[in-house]
Amino acid sequence: xxxxxxxxxxxxxxxxxxxxxxxxxxxxxxxxxxxxxxxxxxxxxxxxxxxxxxxxxxxxxxxxxxxxxxxxxxxxxxxxxxxxxxxxxxxxxx
Amino acid sequence: xxxxxxxxxxxxxxxxxxxxxxxxxxxxxxxxxxxxxxxxxxxxxxxxxxxxxxxxxxxxxxxxxxxxxxxxxxxxxxxxxxxxxxxxxxxxxx
DNA sequence: ATAACTGTTCGTAATATTGCGAACAAATAT
DNA sequence: ATATTTGTTCGCAATATTACGAACAGTTAT
Numbered sequence: 001x002x003x004x005x006x007x008x009x010x011x012x013x014x015x016x017x018x019x020x021x022x023x024x025x026x027x028x029x030x031x032x033x034x035x036x037x038x039x040x041x042x043x044x045x046x047x048x049x050x051x052x053x054x055x056x057x058x059x060x061x062x063x064x065x066x067x068x069x070x071x072x073x074x075x076x077x078x079x080x081x082x083x084x085x086x087x088x089x090x091x092x093x094x
Numbered sequence: 095x096x097x098x099x100x101x102x103x104x105x106x107x108x109x110x111x112x113x114x115x116x117x118x119x120x121x122x123x124x125x126x127x128x129x130x131x132x133x134x135x136x137x138x139x140x141x142x143x144x145x146x147x148x149x150x151x152x153x154x155x156x157x158x159x160x161x162x163x164x165x166x167x168x169x170x171x172x173x174x175x176x177x178x179x180x181x182x183x184x185x186x187x188x
Numbered sequence: 189a190t191a192a193c194t195g196t197t198c199g200t201a202a203t204a205t206t207g208c209g210a211a212c213a214a215a216t217a218t
Numbered sequence: 219a220t221a222t223t224t225g226t227t228c229g230c231a232a233t234a235t236t237a238c239g240a241a242c243a244g245t246t247a248t
Contacts, residue, residue, distance in 0.1 A: 001136070001137070001138060002113045002114070002116075002117050006113050006116045006117055006120065007113050007116075009110070009116050010110065010111055010112050010113045010115070010116045011111075013107045013108075013110035013111045013116070014107075014108070014110075014111030014112070015111075016103070016104065016107035016108075016111075017104055017105075017107045017108030017109075017110075017111045018104050018108070018205090018206085019096045019100050019101050019104045020096070020206095021104070022096075022100045022101075022103050022104045022107070022185070023096050023100055025185075026100065026185065026188065029186075029188045030188055035224090036224080036225065037223090037224065037225080040224095040225090042095070043095070044095060045206095045207075045208090046207070046208055046209075047224085047225065047226090048207080048208065048209075048210095048225090048226075048227080048228095049206070049207050049208070050225090051225065051226055051227085052205090052206075052207080052226095053206090054225095055226085056205095067214095067225095069214070069215045069216080069224085070214065070215045070216065070222095070223055070224045070225075071223090071224060071225080072224075072225065072226090081186075084186075085186040088182050088186065089183075089186075091116070091119075091120065092123075092175075092178075092179040092182065092183075094120065094123050094124055112235090112236085114236095129194090130194080130195065131193090131194065131195080134194090134195090139236095139237075139238090140237070140238055140239075141194085141195070141196090142195090142196075142197080142198095142237080142238065142239075142240095143236070143237050143238070144195090145195065145196055145197085146196095146235090146236075146237080147236090148195095149196085150235095161195095161244095163194085163244070163245050163246080164193060164194045164195075164244065164245045164246065165193090165194060165195080165245095166194080166195065166196090
């Protein structure tokens with residue numbers, strides 16, 4: 001009934017469905033990577049809350065985190081990022 | 095901190111964050127308008143549930159409903175649809 | 189007038205989301 | 219060895235989302 005592309009699109013859109021996550025993705029896509037601490041300094045939310053948002057973006061596949069002890073470097077997951085882009089592009093150009 | 099474009103983008107993305115709503119928008123953008131009954135027949139959800147999803151899309155500004163008694167004709171809200179498209183396009187092309 | 193049709197609203201329930209602070213884990217610095 | 223730094227996880231609370239059926243409202247058919 002509802003196909004896989006539609007489900008995937010909804011999944012990615014859902015991940016984009018919060019201002020903080022939009023901000024994080026925008027930051028990452030501009031500078032490719034950043035430490036979560038950089039975001040904590042700027043964003044007016046508790047670090048635990050940011051951590052949750054980062055987890056959601058990771059679960060959705062849009063970012064990936066790499067431990068560079070004691071910090072964690074987050075980057076865009078390029079492959080899935082491109083997939084999301086393609087899905088949305090096609091969606092809006094029907 | 096987080097600007098209006100980011101908030102708007104998140105709002106539209108949130109509306110797109112469910113498979114049923116993606117399906118509805120895709121259907122509407124393909125045939126421009128449709129009656130909610132057409133969707134009820136196809137989608138495996140209760141009509142009250144569909145009504146809620148339609149309300150959310152309407153609240154997000156992506157669709158608009160017009161009563162053609164006893165039915166309701168739903169159409170894409172072109173202006174906001176274009177805005178969402180532009181916001182997402184810019185977002186992914188940073 | 190009554191029945192049928194279309195869709196919304198209401199009440200309810202289960203689950204998910206958002207947010208915080210405290211506690212924790214792991215590595216580094218003192 | 220102890221303290222500091224960085225970030226996650228836990229526990230909690232408030233609110234939002236998703237879903238359903240029943241009841242309702244408005245229009246059209248009988």
